[in-house]
Amino acid sequence: MDIKTICIHGSDWKDPTGYISVPVFQSATFGHPELGQSTGYDYARVQNPTRECTEKVVARLEHGCDCTSYSSGMAVISMVMELFKPGDTILSTDDLYGGSIRLFRFINEKNGLHFRFVDTSDISKAEAALDDTVKAIYIETPTNPMMQVTDISAMADLAHSRGALLIADNTFMSPYFCNPIDFGADIVLHSGTKYLAGHNDTLTGFVVCKDKEIAEKIRFLYKTVGGCLAPWDSWLVTRGIKTLALRMEAAQKNAQTLAEWLAGHPKITQVLYPGLPVFKNKEIHDRQSRGSGAMLSFYTDSHETALRVLKSVRLIRFAESLESLGGVESLITYPATQTHADLTEEERESRGITACLLRLSVGIEDVNDLIADLSQALGE
Numbered sequence: 001m002d003i004k005t006i007c008i009h010g011s012d013w014k015d016p017t018g019y020i021s022v023p024v025f026q027s028a029t030f031g032h033p034e035l036g037q038s039t040g041y042d043y044a045r046v047q048n049p050t051r052e053c054t055e056k057v058v059a060r061l062e063h064g065c066d067c068t069s070y071s072s073g074m075a076v077i078s079m080v081m082e083l084f085k086p087g088d089t090i091l092s093t094d095d096l097y098g099g100s101i102r103l104f105r106f107i108n109e110k111n112g113l114h115f116r117f118v119d120t121s122d123i124s125k126a127e128a129a130l131d132d133t134v135k136a137i138y139i140e141t142p143t144n145p146m147m148q149v150t151d152i153s154a155m156a157d158l159a160h161s162r163g164a165l166l167i168a169d170n171t172f173m174s175p176y177f178c179n180p181i182d183f184g185a186d187i188v189l190h191s192g193t194k195y196l197a198g199h200n201d202t203l204t205g206f207v208v209c210k211d212k213e214i215a216e217k218i219r220f221l222y223k224t225v226g227g228c229l230a231p232w233d234s235w236l237v238t239r240g241i242k243t244l245a246l247r248m249e250a251a252q253k254n255a256q257t258l259a260e261w262l263a264g265h266p267k268i269t270q271v272l273y274p275g276l277p278v279f280k281n282k283e284i285h286d287r288q289s290r291g292s293g294a295m296l297s298f299y300t301d302s303h304e305t306a307l308r309v310l311k312s313v314r315l316i317r318f319a320e321s322l323e324s325l326g327g328v329e330s331l332i333t334y335p336a337t338q339t340h341a342d343l344t345e346e347e348r349e350s351r352g353i354t355a356c357l358l359r360l361s362v363g364i365e366d367v368n369d370l371i372a373d374l375s376q377a378l379g380e
């Protein structure tokens with residue numbers, strides 16, 4: 001079945017009443033016919049029919065054997081870390097969503113896990129950082145916000161050569177453009193708040209597993225930790241996914257046009273977008289993805305220009321606490337004081353998260369309106 005069809009029919013929802021849209025089963029618990037018998041639904045922390053439909057679509061979109069859904073992307077990452085025990089080391093991409101770094105450093109390390117942050121876009125650096133304490137390699141590709149690309153197959157081989165897992169946060173690409181499991185990833189994570197839900201109206205997260213053994217461990221954590229997605233939010237995400245293909249194509253088209261326009265602008269010194277020929281590791285990205293996505297980062301010629309853009313955009317939304325991406329609305333963020341505020345200034349500078357860096361999540365508005373907005377914000 002084509003991915004566009006899976007987006008619409010992937011939950012296999014059918015019932016005798018003829019409902020086209022899966023109903024919101026707003027029930028915390030389910031009655032039993034008699035002692036020792038169950039309808040298959042007992043308690044909503046473990047099973048809920050609305051949520052199951054969402055999970056089924058995402059498992060199919062990501063080519064996994066099972067999917068579980070949670071109340072946010074961070075709830076997902078926190079729970080996946082429960083697979084490991086004190087003393088285990090996770091080798092992680094060094095350029096990462098700031099919230100993930102905060103979780104690793106301030107929560108997981110306190111509980112005995114060790115994190116080794118390396119530039120996984122350079123395989124030799126990842127190889128050099130590997131030893132027998134490493135139980136997983138954790139990657140984002142492209143990364144948030146520096147758009148660094150990691151070779152998923154090479155990382156999977158590296159992880160598996162030491163008996164470790166490869167965990168990939170596929171939020172930026174969405175399953176529409178990339179399926180890390182096809183390249184050897186064992187676990188794929190999503191902040192479904194972003195492209196999967198797609199409308200900036202709900203928080204959600206997903207874990208998709210390649211094989212049954214890990215899926216069983218995750219199912220145990222799912223029912224034990226209890227961060228599962230509520231029925232109404234499940235319904236919103238299922239509805240969002242129905243237009244995933246259309247939204248991703250439209251947003252990508254806009255992003256390509258904007259990246260080219262920005263690259264030719266005198267006040268922009270560099271644009272980081274996989275659709276540009278000069279993009280670092282483009283060949284690797286193109287090999288493992290079906291598109292360039294709709295996230296891009298760019299450097300302005302000065303700190304003042306960056307501030308001016310943030311202050312002056314009208315259509316493209318900016319707000320001090322607004323950190324999201326992947327919805328129909330275009331959003332701009334300033335990683336240095338928003339998503340990556342928890343890093344030291346030295347760490348930010350060494351990763352390229354400077355006072356001139358802006359990150360743009362391109363939406364599906366008319367591209368000429370977006371160009372006009374950025375053009376006036378840049379002072380033309």
Ligand SMILES: Cc1ncc(COP(=O)(O)O)c(C=O)c1O
Pocket residue numbers: 072073074075097099100140144169171172190191192193194203204205323324325
């Ligand atoms: C790549 C990535 N992973 C995970 C998350 C966390 O997801 P959530 O905000 O749904 O908790 C984010 C949030 O921005 C993200 O960008």
